[in-house]
Amino acid sequence: MTSSWWPVAAVVAVVAATVVIGTFGVRVSRTTSDFLVASRSVSPLLNASAIGGEYLSAASFLGIAGLVLSYGVDMLWFPVGYTVGYLVLLVLVAAPLRRSGAYTLPDFAEMRLGSLRLRRVSSVIVVLIGWLYLLPQLQGAGITLHALTGAPQWVGALVVAVVVGVTVAAGGMRSITVVQAFQYWLKLVAIALPAALLVAAWFHRGSPAFAVGDWGTPLSGFGGREYPLYSTYSIVLATFLGTMGLPHVLVRFYTNPDGRAARRTTLSVLVLLSVFYLFPPVFGALGRVYTPELAGTSAADTVVLVLPGRVFGGWLGEALSALVAAGAFAAFLSTASGLSVSVAGVLSQDVLTHDRRLGDGVRRFRIATTIAIAVPFVLALGAARADLAETVTLAFAVAASTFCPLLVLGIWWPRLTVRGATAALLVGGTSALAAVALVLTLGPFHGFVGALLEQPAAWTVPLAFGTAVIVSLRTHDRVPRTTPAAMVRLHTPEELEASR
Amino acid sequence: MTPLAIAGAIVAVLVVGLLIWLLLRRRDLGSEADRATFATLHTASLAAPALREGLTTEAATSAARHLRALLGSRGVALTDTERVLAAEGPGSELLEMANVASVLETGRSVVAASLRDDGAGSWFVVAPLVVDGRVVGTLVAVTDDRTAVLARATTEVARWVSSQVELAELDASRARVAEAEVRALRAQISPHFIYNALTAIASYVRTDPEHARELLLEFADFTRYSFRRHGDFTTLAEELRSIDRYLTLERARFGDRLQVTVRVAPEVLPVAVPYLCLQPLVENAVRHGLEGRAGPGRITILAEDAGADCTISVEDDGIGADPEQIRRALVGEGDSDSIGVGNVDERLRQVFGDEYGLVVETGPGLGTKVSMRVPKFSPGVHA
Numbered sequence: 075m076t077s078s079w080w081p082v083a084a085v086v087a088v089v090a091a092t093v094v095i096g097t098f099g100v101r102v103s104r105t106t107s108d109f110l111v112a113s114r115s116v117s118p119l120l121n122a123s124a125i126g127g128e129y130l131s132a133a134s135f136l137g138i139a140g141l142v143l144s145y146g147v148d149m150l151w152f153p154v155g156y157t158v159g160y161l162v163l164l165v166l167v168a169a170p171l172r173r174s175g176a177y178t179l180p181d182f183a184e185m186r187l188g189s190l191r192l193r194r195v196s197s198v199i200v201v202l203i204g205w206l207y208l209l210p211q212l213q214g215a216g217i218t219l220h221a222l223t224g225a226p227q228w229v230g231a232l233v234v235a236v237v238v239g240v241t242v243a244a245g246g247m248r249s250i251t252v253v254q255a256f257q258y259w260l261k262l263v264a265i266a267l268p269a270a271l272l273v274a275a276w277f278h279r280g281s282p283a284f285a286v287g288d289w290g291t292p293l294s295g296f297g298g299r300e301y302p303l304y305s306t307y308s309i310v311l312a313t314f315l316g317t318m319g320l321p322h323v324l325v326r327f328y329t330n331p332d333g334r335a336a337r338r339t340t341l342s343v344l345v346l347l348s349v350f351y352l353f354p355p356v357f358g359a360l361g362r363v364y365t366p367e368l369a370g371t372s373a374a375d376t377v378v379l380v381l382p383g384r385v386f387g388g389w390l391g392e393a394l395s396a397l398v399a400a401g402a403f404a405a406f407l408s409t410a411s412g413l414s415v416s417v418a419g420v421l422s423q424d425v426l427t428h429d430r431r432l433g434d435g436v437r438r439f440r441i442a443t444t445i446a447i448a449v450p451f452v453l454a455l456g457a458a459r460a461d462l463a464e465t466v467t468l469a470f471a472v473a474a475s476t477f478c479p480l481l482v483l484g485i486w487w488p489r490l491t492v493r494g495a496t497a498a499l500l501v502g503g504t505s506a507l508a509a510v511a512l513v514l515t516l517g518p519f520h521g522f523v524g525a526l527l528e529q530p531a532a533w534t535v536p537l538a539f540g541t542a543v544i545v546s547l548r549t550h551d552r553v554p555r556t557t558p559a560a561m562v563r564l565h566t567p568e569e570l571e572a573s574r
Numbered sequence: 575m576t577p578l579a580i581a582g583a584i585v586a587v588l589v590v591g592l593l594i595w596l597l598l599r600r601r602d603l604g605s606e607a608d609r610a611t612f613a614t615l616h617t618a619s620l621a622a623p624a625l626r627e628g629l630t631t632e633a634a635t636s637a638a639r640h641l642r643a644l645l646g647s648r649g650v651a652l653t654d655t656e657r658v659l660a661a662e663g664p665g666s667e668l669l670e671m672a673n674v675a676s677v678l679e680t681g682r683s684v685v686a687a688s689l690r691d692d693g694a695g696s697w698f699v700v701a702p703l704v705v706d707g708r709v710v711g712t713l714v715a716v717t718d719d720r721t722a723v724l725a726r727a728t729t730e731v732a733r734w735v736s737s738q739v740e741l742a743e744l745d746a747s748r749a750r751v752a753e754a755e756v757r758a759l760r761a762q763i764s765p766h767f768i769y770n771a772l773t774a775i776a777s778y779v780r781t782d783p784e785h786a787r788e789l790l791l792e793f794a795d796f797t798r799y800s801f802r803r804h805g806d807f808t809t810l811a812e813e814l815r816s817i818d819r820y821l822t823l824e825r826a827r828f829g830d831r832l833q834v835t836v837r838v839a840p841e842v843l844p845v846a847v848p849y850l851c852l853q854p855l856v857e858n859a860v861r862h863g864l865e866g867r868a869g870p871g872r873i874t875i876l877a878e879d880a881g882a883d884c885t886i887s888v889e890d891d892g893i894g895a896d897p898e899q900i901r902r903a904l905v906g907e908g909d910s911d912s913i914g915v916g917n918v919d920e921r922l923r924q925v926f927g928d929e930y931g932l933v934v935e936t937g938p939g940l941g942t943k944v945s946m947r948v949p950k951f952s953p954g955v956h957a
Contacts, residue, residue: 116840175846175957177882177950184953198593250879251841328950329841331811419882425593439881449589456586511586555632563956 081222081379084396088260088403089237092253092411116251116329122342124251125326127258129156129343130350131207131409132214135261135402137463138351140374142358143365144461146289146296149358151306152463153351155313157344159470163318164340169333170485170564177328178420179321179477186484186564188556189492192499197424199476199503200321201446203469204417206510207320208450209457210465211410214375216454218402221376222395228455234403235451238410242418243443250415251329257408262350264401268382268394269353272360275385284362297370301525304532309467312531316470319477321416322409332568357381375462378402410447417446457514464528468510475502475534479542485564487546488557494546502538506530617644618734625738626745629703629711634659641713641735645727647699649716652735655709665716674700674712681709699725701732705740752924767820767857768797774827789826792819800850806925809957810877810884810948811843813852817875820853824860831870832860838877842884846957847948848921854914855888855944862942863890880947887945894940904932915944926952 116124134156141149176182180196183189212231219230276282288294295302317323330336361368361377364384368374379402382394421442479498483490509530513519519527526533554560621640627633634652638660642650649663653674661667677700699715713732717724771793778786796819799812814836825832856875863871874889904919919932926949936942 175951175955181951185951188953201593202590328844331809331844415881423882436880453586515586555636 080392080396081399084400085219085222085403088400088407089233092404092407093237093241118330118335118338119342120251120255121326121329121335121339122346123255123258124329125254125323125339125343126346126350127254127256127261127404127408128322128326128412129347129409130258130261130405131466132211132402132405133463133466134351134354135265135405136214136218136375136378137210137461137466138354139357139361139378140368140376141461141463142355143361143377144297144369144371144374145299146294147292148294148296148299148302148306149463150355151309152313152467153354155310155470156317157347157351158314159317160340160343160347162314163323164337164344167318167481167485168327168336168340171324171481172327172330172336173333173564173566173568174560177325178416178423179319179324179480180420180424182324182484183480183495186560187490187492187495188554189496192492192496194424195496195499195503196477196480197420199472199499200420201417201425202503202507203319203472203476204321204413204420204446205450205453206472207466207469208410208413208417208447209453209514210462211406211413212450212454213457213465214462215403215406217373217375218379218399218406221373221379222399231451231454234406234410235447237407238414239443239447242411242414242447243440250412251326254326254408254412257404258346258350260404261401262346264397264404265350265353265357265378268398269356271390271394272381272385273356276360276363282363284359286362289362300520301522304522304525305529308471308525308529308532311535312467312471312474312529314474315478315535316467316472316474316531318481319473320469321420322412325412325416325419334568354378360385414443414446418442421446453514465514467529468506468513471529471531471534472503472506472510474531475506475538478535479538483539483542483546488561489546489550489553490542490557491546491549491552492554493549493552494542494544497545498538498542501541502534505537506534509534614644622738625735626742628742628746629654629659629739631659635662637735638662641731645715645724645731647715647717647724647728651698651714651716652711653714654711659711663716666714669698669714669716673698674714677702677712678709699728701728703732703736703739705736705743710736710739752921767823770827771823774823778826785826789823792822795819796823800853802849805957806849807846807955807957808849809843810838810845810847810886812957813847813850814838814843814875814877817852817856820856821860821873828864831864833870833872835872835874837875839879839884841879842877842950845884845948845950846952846955847886848918848925851918851921851946852886852888854918858915858944859888859890859892859942862895863892866893882951883947883949885945885947887943889941889943891941894936894938894942896938897934897936900934900936904934918946922946922948925955 134153138149138152141152171182174182174185176185179200180193183196184193212234213227215230215234216227217230219225219233220227288296293302293306299305327336327339330339357378361381365377365380368377368380379395379398382398383391385391386394418439419442422438426438426442476499479502480495483498484495509527513528517528518524617640621637621644624633624637624640629652638650638652639662641652642662647663649661649666651661651666651669652659653669653671655678657671658669661669681702681704697717697719699717701713701715702709703711703713713728713735715724715728771789775786775789775793778789796816799816799819821832821834825834852875856873859873863873872891875887876889877884877886900915903916905916915932915934923931930947930949933945934942935945
């Protein structure tokens, strides 16, 4: 544990920058001659950086390294899955989703099937997924600050909750695309530079072996993991199919001017994420050599923070620790603010709408933001501490068991009915959320039932798809009248529409 | 498991419960008779939205199901004056237009002209749908035996359906009025602007022919956008592009007197907005910003991201106006000078709901700021 002020200063700098930019925005005024520059749409690369910035959370920055350290090479499926999720998104969803004009997942449900009840169910699930995903961000902030300064865990969570709550409620994050894009590159530098120096130092010291025992053997159950094959399949399913159902991902896609740009953006995201995910496993592997005492403990998530100081010492170690700490806080803040905006948007639009006492749109959005961030904060204080990446994967599992069937079947299967979609959301959502709730409150579990609960996607996703298909076929006389029109809109390229 | 974990679990359950309660709360439901009334009213309210679309096959099909529940009869059918629009329930498929011809002809309110079909033993209770004194169709209840209760019920339901269809016609005529206003708006932009723009272009023809050519092309593109015939909505990007052309032409006329600041968040460019909803506001800003003063005037156009909405504002630093006068213009009592603003306000409310009207901040000598909020997604609204 470092007791230096460097990392703290770096964290303060990142927090201050987020507050300032988030509250005041980048105020660049344009004169008329620049009109077209001012109104040019976001380029796919910038938008992809923003998606990457918002997507790379505590799980990616800290969690993966901790899991690789503790449980071996099987855990590489996490970064692979987080990336491949975008490939699935690219192939199945990206362009039609953009053409739908939906800004949130409930919007898509309403646009495709025209049911207000389905919209409400979707809203509840969006909020729950958002909270579940916010939880590890706040926990990550807690353990980071604890590792750096020895402050109690709740301090870090409180800092992130307050900063995000205030900036989102105050300005709704002005010029958010630029801010988030910047956060991606900050995170990339903050993890790539230390990783490169660490690898260099490792070579310099005669490259001591890190793959001792079963660590490097796939599906060996290293670190005491039970049913590794089942768990791996479940992780693969959750991460591959869950990405498309995350609330803050869809919101960013709205920024694309058309379906083609949405595809190009997704392609860029794939490249950016692939580059980033090269580095966290490096920390996990080198952790086997330099910080083996962290493996299997609840402090495994701090390996990224601890390693530079342990290997280098002196001013270089402190500077690198500061850089990594800054990157970690960038991860918490960007993901948490993106999620809070999405959750608050859904809360203010679909849950608090009809209460006149709550006043106009702006005030309602502020109240919604407070609720959106306060609930996961309370949960972060109370929930059992699972590994960060594991908790995030639970959110992916819920998304994969609910919105994946809605989106994939909604886009590609004209015979989907309102009842089929609603039943899938309810069945998939209830089963996945029940597993999550049990794990977070009473876990960890053991045995095969434990594996089923801790990694539910392998059974909840097929269950949800099956429910959607069977119920839709049984209610085949209730296919919404608007289906053909909606399908045409989802699948017609914009160029054709222009010449129609 | 720690006490904290238990507390967390309890909080989680409470929060989820609260959320579900907020979404699904129902009040205490009253006596048996009350509940029957509520059920009837609810069924009626389910049928109403479809009927408000008028007497079409689609509307009739989705309404018939609820009307059948409302009447409690074996089947229900709806016809217009020429054909059967929807037939729901067993026996209803046997209905032919000949069965309802007499009702359509006489147009008299309660003709329970029940006709036997071949052997199946069904009866048709036929009641006319009357709008503005004209018979526009019939409501048919299919039953096993004649009952006075069903005849009475059918007549009453038919009367209610008639009133819904009447409202549909009202909606349609209101839409026609709005459409006519948009057309009037298109016609209204043009004359003085066209004259001024052409004069300004003419002044460059000799001195700077290249610039004059560019301006003419801008003018051509601007008119093509303003006179386009299809679509009620466009993207904010398109609307801003048109405004850019408009301002280019105005600057050719006013030169340095007209200063423009534009700040647009790229996130909101794909938002669908009503066609020509900004143009009148910018035009007013140019007029009021430069009117009655020799010095330069500044116009500021802002479009910002605000959660699920997007906020757009057009501001000038000109002479301002009396708030009372603007209020009158917004409710449609003002002079023709401000018809553009009133029209934009009305269209925004009509499309997105009353919450989304225009907000005008002004005072004599204080400049004018007109702002609007547009939701990023609204069902049925796309460019």
